Amino acid sequence: MLLDSRRLLYFLRIAEFESFSQAAKSLHIAQPALSHHVRQLEESLGVSLFNRRSRGITLTEEGTALLHHARSIVSRIEDAENELRNRTLEVTGSITLGLASSIAAPLTPLLLNSVHSKHKGITLHLVEGTSAALAEWVISERLDMALNLEDVVEHRCMPLFNEDLYLVGPAGAFANDGATQISFKAATLRPLMLPARHHSMRMLIEREAVKRTLTIKTAYEIDGHGPLKAAIAAGFGHSILSWAAIQQECAAGLLSAARIVRPSLRRTMVLDMPTRGQPSRASLAIRTILHEIIAELFRSKTWHGQLRFQPGTSSE
Incomplete structure (x- = not known):
């Protein structure tokens, strides 16, 4: 290969x-050594890159043509080095993550x-909350991100999964x-224990019931969820919940x-996630x-349900 990154960098500085x-001073090398590298570059390319005059130097046509390519090549090399260097650095930061109950x-x-x-x-701060509260806290940037229900999020967000809903009863x-x-x-024929009417789950259930009279x-x-599941286990009635909310209790009988x-x-x-700014590495x-x-x-x-993203793909 006729070109190498070191000689291209020397060429750019000159x-x-x-x-x-x-240029030699900025590169911290001796001027004769710099001149030698440039002569070797010119000889290998078979062109003159600089017009050398007593009042200074200017680029030749060939030097001007190389200048654009050299800038791009050196910039790409620096970008690659920075990316790889950053990947080896420890990811640090504080993240506040909201979780639906x-x-x-x-x-x-x-x-x-x-x-x-x-x-x-990474310092991870977990916050449990209702869907309405989580949505509000993301907007106010009290949370860096939140796993929440799509129905209550007002702006574009990242779908994660669809979850099936279950009629939940006591053991047996x-x-x-x-x-x-x-x-x-x-x-709906069973006596149900449900959250208050403003709750997203209650609204979903009642919306479907109205559709079907x-x-x-x-x-x-x-x-x-804690009191509700305790009441179900004690036999006071049934409720409608996601499998994620009850999987541990079902497994325990x-x-x-x-x-x-x-x-x-x-x-x-x-x-x-908040819509402003770029996400941090953390x-x-x-x-x-x-x-x-x-x-x-x-x-x-x-x-149980359906993933809404392709496993193994980057979330970035």
Whole structure:
């Protein structure tokens, strides 16, 4: 190869200063050595790159033609070096991540374990909240990002997965692996314990009931997944929840569930982020970890539903 990055850099400095002596000083090399490298470059290319005059030097036509290419080549080499250098540096920073209540409990240990093993320089602050609160906190930039329901997010966001909804009862009411199915109409005939009317899950259920001219029998109103699941386990009634929200209790034999069909009830979880500015390296690292964890949860059938991204692709 006739051209190498060092000689191209020398050539650029001489063209910039229009002086061998000034270029040599900026490069911290002796002027004779710099002149020798340029002569070798000219001989290898078979052209003169500089007009050498007593009052200074100027580029020849061939030198001007090389100048554009040399700038591009040296710039690309520097970009590659910087990118590779940055990849070896530890990712640091503080990220505040909001989690919808339905997925906070199962995701928390997985997130902490992955961040600790892969990015010890990242301080992760987890915040559990209602869907409405998470959406508001992202807008106000109290959160760097949030796993939330698509229905409550007002701007464009990153879809993660669709999750099926289940009629949840005490142990023994249904299979504990989620294999049982029940029609939406049959589910509405059960006394249901639901969150307050402003809650996104309640609105989804009632919207579907109105479409089908069905009446919801609300036995109790309970906000909060912990109290709601405790009431179900104690036999006070049924509720409608996602599999992610109940998978651990079903596996432990505390609850059971039937997937709602005819029609299937689903909702979409997204990664909501502020629209201003570019994400930090720490933010991108957490996004990648979230993708990896969620992809594995669906691959292993721990969670039920449909991924909305291609596993293994970069979230950047």
